[in-house]
Amino acid sequence: MGNYIVISLNDFYENLNKDKVLLNEVFRKFSCRREKDLENFLHCKALDYELSDFGKTFLFFDKDKFLSEDYDVLAFFTIGYTSIDISSISKKKKRKMLGNYPGRDRLNNIPAFLIGQLGKNDNHINYMSGEVILNEAYSTIKKANVIIGGKLLVLECRGKMFEKFYKKFEFTKLYEESDKDGLLTLYKKLNFKND
Numbered sequence: 001m002g003n004y005i006v007i008s009l010n011d012f013y014e015n016l017n018k019d020k021v022l023l024n025e026v027f028r029k030f031s032c033r034r035e036k037d038l039e040n041f042l043h044c045k046a047l048d049y050e051l052s053d054f055g056k057t058f059l060f061f062d063k064d065k066f067l068s069e070d071y072d073v074l075a076f077f078t079i080g081y082t083s084i085d086i087s088s089i090s091k092k093k094k095r096k097m098l099g100n101y102p103g104r105d106r107l108n109n110i111p112a113f114l115i116g117q118l119g120k121n122d123n124h125i126n127y128m129s130g131e132v133i134l135n136e137a138y139s140t141i142k143k144a145n146v147i148i149g150g151k152l153l154v155l156e157c158r159g160k161m162f163e164k165f166y167k168k169f170e171f172t173k174l175y176e177e178s179d180k181d182g183l184l185t186l187y188k189k190l191n192f193k194n195d
Contacts (some may be wrong), residue, residue, distance in 0.1 A: 007059055009047065009058070011188065023075075025089055026072070027043050032119050032120070032122055034122075036060060038117055039119075040117035040118070042119075046076075050114060052115070053078055054081065059076045060073065073121055074127050075133045076138065078115070079113060079114060079116065079137060081112070082112055084152070086110055097189065107157065109149075111152075112150065112153060112187070113145070113153045113154070114155065115154075118155070154174065154188075155171070162184050171186040172187055174186060
C-alpha cells in the first residue's frame with residue numbers, strides 16, 4: 001500500500017480554483033469497468049451532489065504525486081444521511097437492529113448514515129484495499145456521529161459484493177430480496193463509543 005491522502009471533493013475543487021474543466025480531466029482518468037455506475041457518478045454527478053450538499057465525496061490520492069500536482073484519483077467514497085423504510089421489518093428484526101431505540105416497534109422509518117458510493121480506480125487496483133477505503137469512510141462518519149448521533153449505517157451493493165466483501169465487515173441484509181436493479185440494501189449497527 002502506498003502513501004495516500006484523503007481530501008474532500010470540495011477542498012480539491014477549491015484547490016483547483018473551481019476549474020470544472022480541470023476537475024473533469026482528473027475525473028476522466030478514473031475507471032471502474034465492473035461498476036460503471038461508480039465511474040459515471042464520479043465523472044458526471046459527484047460535483048453536483050457536493051455543491052448541493054446532498055452528499056459529500058472524499059477522494060484518495062497518492063500523497064507525493066498530489067503534492068507535485070499530479071492528480072489521479074485512486075479511490076473515493078461518498079457519504080450522506082438518509083431515511084430507511086423499516087415498516088415491513090418484523091419487530092424481532094427491529095429489536096436486533098435498533099436495540100433500545102425509543103419507540104422502536106412503532107417506527108416506519110429511521111435515519112441512517114449512507115455510504116452512497118465506494119470504489120477503486122481500475123488503474124490503481126492494488127494500491128490500497130477496499131478495507132482501507134471503508135475504514136476511511138468510517139472515520140469520516142464517526143466525526144459526524146459525534147455531532148449528530150446515529151445508530152445505523154446503510155449502503156446498497158450487488159449480491160456478489162455482499163458475499164465477497166461487506167459480509168466480513170458485519171453488514172447484514174436489511175431486506176432479503178434485492179431491488180429491481182439487483183441491489184441489496186445492507187446495514188450495520190454503529191458502535192463508535194467502543195473504538
